[in-house]
Amino acid sequence: MSDRVSLALRITILTTLAVAATIAALCLAVFLTVRSQLLAEVDDALGQRAEAAADNGLAAEAVLQGISPEALVAADIRIAVIWDGRAREVSMDDSLVEQLGRRELAVSTGEAEQSLRTVDIGGVDYRMVAVPGGEDRALVLAQSLEPTQATLKRLGVVFWIIGFAGVLLAGVAGWAVATTSLRPVRRLTDAAERIAATEQLTPIEVSGDDELARLTVAFNSMLEALSASLQRQRQLVADAGHELRTPLTSLRTNIELLSQADFQGGLSERTRGELLADIRAQIGELSTLVGDLVELARDEPLDRSPxxxxxxxxxxxxxxxxxxxxxxxxxxxxxxxxxxxxxxxxxxxxxxxxxxxxxxxxxxxxxxxxxxxxxxxxxxxxxxxxxxxxxxxxxxxxxxxxxxxxxxxxxxxxxxxxxxxxxxxxxxxxxxxxxxxxxxxxxxxxxxxxxxxxxx
CATH class of the missing domain: 3.30.565.10 (Histidine kinase-like ATPase, C-terminal domain)
Incomplete structure (x- = not known):
């Protein structure tokens, strides 16, 4: 993520992504659970109807001839019968017969008790079940899955809407939480920028007792230490200026006396020697004072290797x-x-x-x-x-x-x-x-x- 993106925006994006992932996983789990449940209900209902029809002799040829194909179409049901390896469908076409295979033949010969699978008939998914219908016979029922798939599609749309709304709310809430939580950080940033621009070491108001509050307390402690250090520096400069003024003034006076005396004819050797001795003493005093000032100006821990x-x-x-x-x-x-x-x-x-x-x-x-x-x-x-x-x-x-x-x-x-x-x-x-x-x-x-x- 780019360094130019603000911390609040990064927190918002991360929060939104986390919520979006959670909602997506939850919606997917619910969708798969509902889908499995709906298909299980379709399978149970279809299996019960097929067994009931077989028990009522629906697999008999005479009974099949009395069933109207239009009625089956209205009920969205397709029926076929397999006997002696042959198949017949009660409908206007043989589209269901074309989907029959070894699993359904195994039911008609008694090798399998039931066959249940999904087939594609005319571009529509059907759930097809085959149950024994008598000696060397199998009754095949197929029911369209369009109503179930329509329900799942509507449920998917609802989940998309819920997910989008949840992500949107998470983004808004994340932004609100981020901006509120980072307000002390912004205060610290503003204070640091103000100090850099104006050197005004004004402490920041502390609110709460969380990590940010402790950070603010630490920042204020740093400001106090910095203020004390600056005060010591100002005091040292002021005191140094005051203390240096006296020997410098005396040194300048003696040098001016020597200059004037040389211009006016000179001084006696004794007087000149006294002035020079005084100047040397003042220079020594200045050297000592400057050395002491340099030593005191090192307001830090040992800089040489102990x-x-x-x-x-x-x-x-x-x-x-x-x-x-x-x-x-x-x-x-x-x-x-x-x-x-x-x-x-x-x-x-x-x-x-x-x-x-x-x-x-x-x-x-x-x-x-x-x-x-x-x-x-x-x-x-x-x-x-x-x-x-x-x-x-x-x-x-x-x-x-x-x-x-x-x-x-x-x-x-x-x-x-x-x-x-x-x-x-x-x-x-x-x-x-x-x-x-x-x-x-x-x-x-x-x-x-x-x-x-x-x-x-």
Whole structure:
């Protein structure tokens, strides 16, 4: 069936064909049953009349001579007698005699009790029966089947009319059912086309509790997820524009100062060095911010092939990188091997963000406590901790507390940690450590790795 035919029309056609096949099979079965019944009644009546006539001596020649052929024609009956191998018909012609054969001769000789078959006499079907009519005699009666065939013909016409009406009604009913049943599908189609044209993610009204209703619910859930994704994208773009504006403005100001100073005679080496250092710092800040934005923009599952990663090794590598920066903070590490299936780069980035955040808030010569056991990584610092007001927002993009606004950072580090945890099927929580500082707990599903020794 052509793809251009609508689903409703295809359902209507299939329904109509199914009903037509059912009606045709039913009408054929009824017609054959009625036909068999009518022929059986004709055979019974004809056989009884033939036996009664034979019992009354109708096969005797004297009796036959007294029967008027016109009366037989009026009764639509033909009679013939077979004796001594010869046949005689009581009619104006011998058309019945011409149809006699071995079966009727067998009845006259006593070899068969009865013969019953259909013959064609003058283009008309007759039911012919032969019964014993005496010694070496057989009485043959033939009755026209025209009345029976006329009845069957009328019955066939009636069945055709019933079948046509049934198919027509089935088509109308099928079209009505198809259009009614597919109305939710049309609503979904219209909604999808409207979304493609206008990007208006308006949910569709759900009616009923059938499969189409569940499909509508699933479609609305998809719209909600799409709307949330678009909202996150818009928010990310808006926040990124806001956060990029400050370092870009500062960078442009410093570059303009350098340009004006060179035009007016130049700056001292010290002032020029300070400006260049400021520009390099701003470029580094921009690079970090852009990298964080790119990482957060990947709002999808892991795009690289996941592989087993020893989280303890990831923690060790991140700690070594932070220690090399020489920020005067001690990092106390205790970890046991833990295998995680995921992306080693993303995991190391998340651990680095947690460590950088702890170091940033630690006091001079403070200690950051890092523990990894049974897939739970905790990072605690000895800083001022997180206030109750800021605690619900620490993982939001670009969120920075009042105290953090004077410190370097983009406000995206902890958001990246949360996104990495979710991509790996884990979770991260923020709280207060026993030392009064901040405590971050990262839980990742995995299994123990027995081939490495604990790190202290």
């Amino acid at each position: 592989e087993p990663v020893d989280l303890a090794q990831v923690v060790d590598d991140a700690v070594q990188r932070v220690r090399r920066r020489g920020q005067g903070v001690t990092i106390d590490v205790q970890s046991t091997p833990w295998l995680v299936v995921g992306d080693a780069q993303l995991l190391e980035r998340a651990v680095l963000n947690l460590l950088d955040n702890a170091v940033k808030w630690s006091p001079p010569l403070g200690t950051v406590h890092v523990r990894l056991a049974d897939g739970v990584l905790s990072v605690a610092d000895e800083g001022p901790g997180i206030s109750n007001e800021d605690l619900p927002h620490v993982f939001e993009r670009f969120y920075r507390s009042h105290e953090a606004r004077t410190l370097p950072g983009s406000g995206l580090g902890l958001a990246i940690v949360e996104q990495t945890a979710q991509r790996h099927g884990g979770q991260v929580r923020a709280g207060r450590a026993a030392t009064g500082g901040a405590l971050f707990t990262l839980r990742l599903p995995g299994a123990p790795a027995a081939d490495r020794q604990p790190v202290r």
